[in-house]
Amino acid sequence: MNTAPDSPLRRVLDLLQALPEDGLDRVEALGEARELLDEALNEAMARAALEGASIRAVALRAGLSPNAVPPRLARTEPLQAYSTEDGRVIGASLERARYDAEQQRTPPPSATPPRFQKRRRTTGGTS
16 A cells, blocks of 8 residues: 555545544545545556556446546546547557556657637527
């Protein structure tokens, strides 16, 4: 278990050891702990996938549906560069990531994240 001072798991443990007594403060602290635990889970799933586990096996062990795993993998540091335009890591990109890791190659540069574009103004329309 990675409990380095800056790891999400270390921060979760610190939060849980110092839970406030006030109800709302406790809810806030537990919400923050949940987010950190999700981050740690995503990183662990990415590592397992890079080590050869299938997305289905990762999903089963994490208690998630197989469709929930690819977007989570795409948010992780090691697999972010291999995500598709819609923010998922698919089988082919996972194979490429495994190959690059095996060859000790750096991942391809990430595509620029999508930017919000305002809708163009139209005149008229329906009422």
